[in-house]
Each structure stands twice: as structure tokens, then as C-alpha cells.
Amino acid sequence: MGLENVIAEALPEVLTTRLDSLINWARKSSLWPATFGLACCAIEMMNATTSRNDLARFGAEVFRASPRQADVMIVSGRVSRKMAPVLRRIYDQMPEPKWVISMGACATSGGVFDNYAIVQGVDKIVPVDVYIPGCPPRPEMLIHAVMMLQDKVMKESVRDRRDIPEEEARQAVVPGTLPVTDGSTARQNTLPESRPYTIASRHERRRSS
């Protein structure tokens, strides 16, 4: 033992650390959110980036409209059945590593909308890392959730966050696509075959197993 001391004496400008903690530190310090403002919670989400609350202090102020550039999806608001495949598609378009914050009672559990039109919790569609209660939650609660997510990021390993192999991804049902109909569905009185939203991503499978 004492390897660190030997290195520190021989190479005083070199710092040794675990690769995981270095990469996780870099990741958690700049979480770029993908906006998924679906309802009134989005107003509070916007407010979290303003000068009063200043989400930039935690490196998560760069809200991206493109999922390709985003790390964390903040689902703020109720998710309707029709929005569900769209949301899943946005999630699938985000590159790894990616995380999801379920903001508010509606995104977490359907909230007061316990009916046919609203998904009863966004975790039915995508894996959720942090849930925020409240209707709507205050911006402080969203900041707290980002900080909790940062703690969670620090506990992960780089090996858990690989993208789906390309071969496997090609075999999957194109996520989020709605069946294309030409109006014949009503005439023939048949239903288009129901399809799963998508295949599970790798870290999703790891969590469920």
C-alpha cells in the first residue's frame, strides 16, 4: 500500500482518482434538462431557472429543446395517453446517460386525473429517477430534486450507461410511432394491432431485474 504516497511524491502535479467518480462528477455538474413541460408544472420549472431561484448554481440551467443534447428529462405535468408514445420517443432519442425527473403529482401518479385519458404515472412509460410531489411543486423542490439526482449520479458506474447496441436497436419497433391508417379502420370495424412503445433500454432492464 501507500501507492498514492509514492505517486504523490514522484509526480506532485498528478491527482489519482477513480474513473467513475471523475466522470460522474463531470456529469452531475452539468445536467442539461430536456424540457417536457406538459401543464402548469412547467411554469414552476421555468421559474426555477430565473434569477430568484437560479438553477444555474447546480449546472442544470441549459434547457434543451432537442433531446439529442439533453441528459435529464423533466416531465412536468400530466401525460395523456396520446402524448405517451411521443414522450417515450423523446426519451429514446436522448443519448445515454439519461435520467428522468417526474415533477408534480400528475406526472408521478396521475394526480386528480384518475381517468381514461391520463397515464397514471409517467413511470409506466419511462424509468423515473426522482419523483417530486406537489401540485405544483415549488421551484425549490425541483432544485432539491436536481440535487438528489446529482447524489444519485455520483453512485453510478460508467459501465451501466452504455447505449443500446445498434443491431438490437434496429430490430425494435420504431418508438412512438402511431399506426398509420387511411380511414379504413372505421369502415372495416377492425382495430390496428397494438404494439409496445419500444424496447427497454439497457439500464432500464438492469433496474427491473
Place this chain on the structure above:
Amino acid sequence: MSEQASSPDTTPSPLVTALQREHPEWISEVIYAFGETTIIVPREHIVAACSFLKTWPEGQFNFLSDICGADRGVEEEPRFEVNYHLFSTTKYHRIRLKVVLNEEDIHVPSVTGVWRTANWHERETFDLFGVIFDDHPDLRRILLPDDWQGHALRKDFPLRGYEPYSLK
């Protein structure tokens, strides 16, 4: 509610009187309530009545505000109705046409040939009530997902929906 509003106003409007004189077969019943006029039209005459009212000099109902369905209840007969809300941008008056339907024969001729905006309104009515609009150019769901089962605003549709969508 004031006394005047609750008592039925049976004064026939000059519009309805004129329409009754020209096409009595189109009017099976006229309802006056809350200052609004509703004409119940037999189903086979709805397209003719709409295209006539659109260009009729006394009516000039050139604007279709809305088409909506209604479910009166599972045991009611007739059960469904389709309401056409007409508005005139030149004469600034409104009228409502109503078609009543049985559950077994839930077909209405489409009025997309009269007002093109009827396209999406009829799709919505089909989506939520299951009313089939004959000769509609593109009758498919508009609000609910394409693989949805049932029609959500019918009285006998469960609030939480059917499997596999109801995840409880």
C-alpha cells in the same frame, strides 16, 4: 334563474316560420329555450337543410360554429343526438339543428360538402360517441389514440377506460 328564463318561450321566430313555410318536411320539432332556437331535423334531410340554410338569403348561416354529439343515457330511446350550431356572420344570428339517432342505426350523412370545417368536428363526434358519418372523406379518430377501443364520452364507457389502457 329568473322566472322569464325558466318558462318556455314559445314565440316562433320569423326565421323558423319562413323555413316552415318553404320546407315543412325538414322540421319535426322546434324548441325555444333561453333565447335559443333548436330545430330537430329528420336525418335524411340534414344535408339539404344545411346547404339551404347556408345560402338562404334570410338565414345566411355561412359559419358552422360546432358539431357535437350527445348521449342522453343508455336506456333512452333515441339515445344519441348530433347538434349543429350555425352562425351567420352577416346577419349575426344563430340556430341549432339537431338529429336524433338510435343506437342500432347510428349513421348520419356528412355535411363536409357544405362546410369543410365539418370534417374535424365530425371526426371528433365519431371519436367520442361513435357516430358514423356517411360519405365522410377521412373518418378516423382525432383526439384519442388510433388503437383505442370504445368511445369515451358514451355514458356506459367506464371512467378509467378498458384494458390494456387502464393500468390499475
